[in-house]
Every structure is written in structure tokens, then in C-alpha cells.
Amino acid sequence: MARAATTSDVFNAVAEPRRREILALMAAREWAVGDVVERLKMDQPSVSKHLRVLRATGLVHMRCQGRQKFYRTNAQALRPLHDWTSTFERYWGDQLNRIKQRAEAASRK
Amino acid sequence: MARAATTSDVFNAVAEPRRREILALMAAREWAVGDVVERLKMDQPSVSKHLRVLRATGLVHMRCQGRQKFYRTNAQALRPLHDWTSTFERYWGDQLNRIKQRAEAASRK
DNA sequence: TTGACATATTCTTGTATCGGCATGTAATGT
């Protein structure tokens, strides 16, 4: 078996840096494809193909208007990623956690 | 250009489901390779190869002891992922955010 | 209808993967 498809899940879709750029750009408001091309200085087919992947994984929504298509990031689709990383929060010892853990250790004595 | 190397960054390393399983397993304490093999029911070479990728991206630490090697998740390395997803938090309209945004809209009037 | 514009798809090419199997290497035990 080869590497999983980029469309298989959010983790794979987001592995591509260009796609992360696109998602960041389209988070606040919707963008027409051509404007994304100009803003990110990518080739138009490249943008379209990345958007296809993002759409397949539910990471963006699309709206047709005349000959333009407006895309917008669907931030909700990123929650699985956020939630997964959050399960490690208690292990990356920031100050709050260190305090918590010290308290736990003290209470065990 | 093909897809970025799995060792190029955390996003690519974590795109593989098996590697996420391994990271989750080794978050709380260190594990010898053989124990991971038994626990996750994967082939030993497969585990070794995944660990190689995880080590290259700093996602795990290793400690040698005799003929065993103990691996442990380095949760800190997951922070970039967490931080990136967090930038979208204000867009996944949960109730708190909706209230915030309504307040902002009101103050703009 | 014809042409211009906006976006999508197809094809090619080089590259990187993942699993499975076999083998290599290093440390321990007898």
C-alpha cells in the first residue's frame, strides 16, 4: 500500500503547505479563485487542484455566482486536528500544567 | 514536484494514521519497540520505520538501554500543529464566538 | 454566434511513499 490519498482525511489534506496557505487566506471571508491566484502567486490550475482536495475533505465551501466561484474555509473541519493535538496538551509542560502536576504530586504524598 | 517528504515537517509526519497511534501510545511514558509492536499489532520493521520518521521530525525522543531502545513522544513538537489550528478557533463559530462576533458587529455600527 | 473571461480537468514526469519480506547489526546469554 502506498501513501494515503490527500483526500482521505483532514490530516493528509493539510499536509501540503500551499493548502494551508489557502485555508489561512480564506478563513475570514470568501475568495474567488482568480483572486487567490493573484494573492498567493500560484498558477491557476494549481489553485483549482488544491481547492478540489480541500473541498473533498470538507475543508472549504463553495458558492457559484456567474462565472466565478467563491470559496471559503470551513473552520469546523479543522476541529478534529485541533482536538487531536489537544490530547497532548497535558504533556507539553507549559507553566499551567507544571503547576497542576506539582499540585497532583503534592496531593499524592 | 511530488508530495513533500514525511520527514519534512510535523504536518506530513502526522498525516499517517499509524504514526498518530504510536504518538498517542507513547505520550504518557516511554515504550520499547517490541512492546509497541505487540500492543499495536504492527510488524516490527513497520514500527521501526515509522519511528524513524517521527524521530527525524523531533516528534519522539529515544533512549538506548542495552539492546532495547525506548521511545517517548515529544509533545512539544506538536505545538506548531496545535497553534496553527488555533488560529482558526475564532471561525468555528461556537456559542462563545458567536456572541463575540455579534458584539463586534454591534460596536461597528 | 462569436469571442472573451473564469475555472476545471487531463496528461505527463519525476519523486516519495507504505507494506512485506529478507537481511544486517549490535547486545546479551550459555
Next chain:
DNA sequence: ACATTACATGCCGATACAAGAATATGTCAA
């Protein structure tokens, strides 16, 4: 010294990828 244990690495085949160039689809305007 030899066998065994614990991992790592190398090779194979199948698959999927991303960029680039060319082409196709779809929409509006004159």
C-alpha cells in the same frame, strides 16, 4: 564461540502525489 534477542535497514512493487503545459467546460457580452 554460538545462538538468541532486539532493532534497524535494504529492496521490491504498487500507488499517489504535485507542478507544468495544454486543453476542456461553462458563463457572460456584443
